[in-house]
Amino acid sequence: MSKRYFVTGTDTEIGKTTIAAALLHAARVGGLSTAAVKPVAAGCERTSDGLRNEDALALQAECSPALAYELINPITLEAAIAPHIAAKEEGAALTLEILAGACLQVFDRERDLTLVEGAGGWRVPLNDDELLSELAVELKLPVVLVVGMRLGCINHALLTCEAIAADGLQLAGWVANHVDPDMSRPDENLATLQQLIKAPLLGRVPRLDNADAASVAAYLDVTPLV
Known part of the structure; x- marks a missing residue:
């Protein structure tokens, strides 16, 4: 049976793509078919193939069988700013209906x-x-939360968990991603999060020099999701 999840984070630049690509990698190595959608990406580079986003390309690399880039990232915005601002400035239509339709096209791959x-x-x-x-x-997706482990992460994580629950969605699991190598008391912070977040901890990812999907996947357990 197909399993589908929405990956969110406690903030921007806390490793959502790194974790998502690693979860897909772990599933793919385990013999499962995989797909990804990054419905809107702000911060795209102009290439001979059109606008391309680094994060979306990382997700595309872990899709098996392969998916066309346009399916994975239907809305490409050049400016690396808030998507709604970039969309206004660049004249792009950015609506829930458009994004939901794009996701359903990928879901049809089963x-x-x-x-x-x-x-x-x-x-x-x-x-x-x-x-x-x-x-x-709209898509009734359970959520995977990436917690950027740094000062303030407990507050950010708990508020996000509350918002997800208030929206009527299940928190399927969370990942502790150490984005600040100089964070004080990381073990104590993690223990507090484990006590307060009522969902499986899918992994604790240290700060890695080479944080590619294969390296990060070694620290994750995709089993609760699949």
Whole structure:
């Protein structure tokens, strides 16, 4: 049976893509078919093939069988700023209906594990009226939360968990990703999070010099998801 999840984070730049790609890698190495969607990506480079986003390319590399880039990342925005601002400036349509339709095209592939990666944290605007979190609600997706382990992470994590629950969605699991190598009392912070977050801890990822999907996958347990 196909399993589908929405991957969000406690903030931007805390490793959502790194973790999502590693979870897909672990599933793929385990013999499962995989797919990913990054429905909107802000911060794309112009290439001979069109606008391309580094994170979306990392997800594409872990899709098996392969998926076309346009399926994985249907809305490409050049400016590396909040998506709703970039969309306005670049004249791009960014609506819940468009993103949901794009996700459903990938869901039709019926892969064993499909991950939809958000942008930034949980409450990211799409436009003046809609939030990206509403996409997970519309698609009824359980959520995987990436917690960026740094000062303030407990507050950010618990508020995000509360928001996910308030939206009526299940927190399927979470990952502790050590983004700050100089964080004080990381073990104590992790213990507090484990006590307070009522969902499986899928892994604790240290700060790695080479954080490619294969290296990170060694620290994750994809079993609760598949």
